[in-house]
Amino acid sequence: NAGVTQTPKFQVLKTGQSMTLQCAQDMNHEYMSWYRQDPGMGLRLIHYSVGAGITDQGEVPNGYNVSRSTTEDFPLRLLSAAPSQTSVYFCASSYGNRAAKGYYEQYFGPGTRLTVT
Amino acid sequence: AQSVTQLDSHVSVSEGTPVLLRCNYSSSYSPSLFWYVQHPNKGLQLLLKYTSAATLVKGINGFEAEFKKSETSFHLTKPSAHMSDAAEYFCVVSPTYSSASKIIFGSGTRLSIRP
Numbered sequence: 001n002a003g004v005t006q007t008p009k010f011q012v013l014k015t016g017q018s019m020t021l022q023c024a025q026d027m028n029h030e031y032m033s034w035y036r037q038d039p040g041m042g043l044r045l046i047h048y049s050v051g052a053g054i055t056d057q058g059e060v061p062n063g064y065n066v067s068r069s070t071t072e073d074f075p076l077r078l079l080s081a082a083p084s085q086t087s088v089y090f091c092a093s094s095y096g097n098r099a100a101k102g103y104y105e106q107y108f109g110p111g112t113r114l115t116v117t
Numbered sequence: 118a119q120s121v122t123q124l125d126s127h128v129s130v131s132e133g134t135p136v137l138l139r140c141n142y143s144s145s146y147s148p149s150l151f152w153y154v155q156h157p158n159k160g161l162q163l164l165l166k167y168t169s170a171a172t173l174v175k176g177i178n179g180f181e182a183e184f185k186k187s188e189t190s191f192h193l194t195k196p197s198a199h200m201s202d203a204a205e206y207f208c209v210v211s212p213t214y215s216s217a218s219k220i221i222f223g224s225g226t227r228l229s230i231r232p
Binding site (some may be wrong): 004035040041042043044045090092104105106107108109110111 | 158220
C-alpha cells in the first residue's frame, strides 16, 4: 500500500492564482480530511469528507473548496491564493465511524508546502 | 466543548534520560486520545491511542502514555531518550462516537535530544 499520497510537495503561487492540491489514498478509507499547519498552532481542519459525494467544512474553510467524487481522491482547491494561505497542508484518511468503532485513527500524507507571494 | 493543551512548547533532554511530554484535555464526552509524532519535513505518524480500554497505553518506539481521568491528563513518557526521538509531538482529542470534525490537535511540543 502507498498509504496517503499528496502532490505536489512544494508550490509557489502568486497572489490571485488558483491551484489544486491532490490527495489520494489506497486503503479504502471512508473519511478524508485536509489540515493546514502553521507554527505554534497545531493542525487546523479545513474541510473533511465522510464518504464519496459528502463533504463538510472544518474550522478554517474560507478560500478553499473540496469535492469527493471517488473514495480514493480528495482534492483541495485554492480559488484565489492569498499570502495568508502560506502554510503546510496535510491530507489524512481513516476508517469511518462505523468501522472504526467510534474513533478516528488517522493516516497522514507527507504534506504540501505552499508559499503565496 | 473540547480542548487540548500541551503544557510545553519545547522540551530538551539528554540522550539516555527519561522523556515527559505533558498533555491536558477537556471534553464533555468520553474522549479518545492520541499522540502523533512528526519528524522534520514529514507527515504525522500515530504513536499510540487511548480508546477507553486500558488506561496505560503502550505505543511504538518505547513510548507510553497514561490516561488519568481525575487529572484530565494524557502525558507521554519514555524511559530513555534516543537521538532519533527528536521531533514534534502532538496530543489529539476527539469524542468517541461523534463527528470527525471534532478532532482537536494540541499546538505541539518540540522534543530536542542533547548528545
